[in-house]
Amino acid sequence: MRVKDSVKGIALVTGASRGIGAATAMRLGADGYKVCVNYVSNAAAAESVARSIIDAGGEAFCVQADVSKEADVVVLFGAIDSMAYPLKVLVNNAGVLFTQSKLVDMTAERIEKVLAANVTGSLLCAREAVKRMSTEYNGLGGVIVNVSSGASRTGSPNEYIDYAASKGAVDAFTVGLSKEVAAEGIRVNGVRPGLIYTEIHADGGEPNRVDRLASRIPMQRGGTRDEVAAAICFLLSDEASFITGSIIDVTGGL
Numbered sequence: 108m109r110v111k112d113s114v115k116g117i118a119l120v121t122g123a124s125r126g127i128g129a130a131t132a133m134r135l136g137a138d139g140y141k142v143c144v145n146y147v148s149n150a151a152a153a154e155s156v157a158r159s160i161i162d163a164g165g166e167a168f169c170v171q172a173d174v175s176k177e178a179d180v181v182v183l184f185g186a187i188d189s190m191a192y193p194l195k196v197l198v199n200n201a202g203v204l205f206t207q208s209k210l211v212d213m214t215a216e217r218i219e220k221v222l223a224a225n226v227t228g229s230l231l232c233a234r235e236a237v238k239r240m241s242t243e244y245n246g247l248g249g250v251i252v253n254v255s256s257g258a259s260r261t262g263s264p265n266e267y268i269d270y271a272a273s274k275g276a277v278d279a280f281t282v283g284l285s286k287e288v289a290a291e292g293i294r295v296n297g298v299r300p301g302l303i304y305t306e307i308h309a310d311g312g313e314p315n316r317v318d319r320l321a322s323r324i325p326m327q328r329g330g331t332r333d334e335v336a337a338a339i340c341f342l343l344s345d346e347a348s349f350i351t352g353s354i355i356d357v358t359g360g361l
Contacts, residue, residue: 114166116249117187117194118343119143121174121232122201124152126305127254130336131198132167136160138340141192142167145174145183145201174201174228175220184235193247196343197236199229199277200254204270207313218269225273226280229253233284233295241291248292250343253281254335257301257358274299278354285352294351296342301358303330325360 118140123132133156136142142160144167146153157167168190172183187194203224205217233251240249258271259278278297285295302317302324313319317329338357341347 113139114141114192115139115195116192116247117141117143117190118196118198119145119183119187119194119232119236120198120200121145121228122147123156123198124149126307127300127303127332127335127339128198128200129156130332131200131339132156133159133163134336134340135196135198135343136165136167137163138344139165140196141165141190143183143187144169145172147171147173147201174232175223177231180228180231180235183232184239188239194236194239195247195249197232197249197251198254198339198343199232199251201228202254202270202273202307204267204307207266209265210268213269221269221273222276225270226276229277230280233280237284237288237291237293240293241288243291246292249294251284251293251295252339252342253277253295253297254339255281255297255299255354257299257356257361259299260356261361281354282352289351294342294347296347296350296352297354298335298338298342299354299356299358300335301330301356301361303332303335303357305332323361324358328359330357330359 118135120132122128123144124146144153144157153169160167170186172179240246255277256274259274263271281297
């Protein structure tokens with residue numbers, strides 16, 4: 108893709124140092140946005156994503172912030188405010204999961220960390236984005252896409268039901284917020300990835316999980332991060348100008 112001549116505005120992608128977030132950030136950079144590459148700990152990976160965008164002729168900058176912490180979110184959006192362009196896009200992609208487990212073996216600490224990162228973080232970032240995008244706050248409008256998961260429909264039994272529950276909350280929040288800000292120039296949609304080849308499976312203790320489960324997918328293969336990024340960027344585009352409150356499944360038919 109060719110980088111556009113003028114900057115459309117700022118696109119914030121949370122958790123953009125790897126996987127779906129990184130792929131989305133690079134597409135948005137090629138589409139003419141100045142991309143805020145948010146990361147929580149891996150500065151080198153985030154800087155690599157930003158460098159890829161810049162080397163391709165786009166604009167990008169990195170901001171470290173743990174979106175599960177309100178103070179960090181405030182600092183993140185403060186960094187965006189210091190830029191010369193308005194915030195036009197938020198992709199709530201940051202999220203965590205932990206080692207595969209049944210509920211009976213899960214601790215409150217684990218559950219709270221999953222909910223804080225996946226639910227609270229998305230809500231806090233959306234709150235700050237609305238303050239900057241909404242015409243009620245003299246904003247110019249914008250688009251929010253929340254990255255959910257096919258687990259919100261399957262429940263992910265015996266593995267990640269805490270993660271699945273958090274993504275069910277993201278789905279509900281997507282629909283509710285879309286109605287809350289529809290008349291304020293903001294569209295809000297979601298994408299539910301299925302079994303996608305990303306590093307997150309290693310976080311759960313099974314790096315080859317997609318290969319193990321691929322035969323259950325009607326398309327008989329796992330998806331790629333670029334396929335998910337394409338769905339996200341469609342919802343962010345003017346081609347989706349009359350779409351809000353919708354959630355696209357990127358699951359290969361699962």
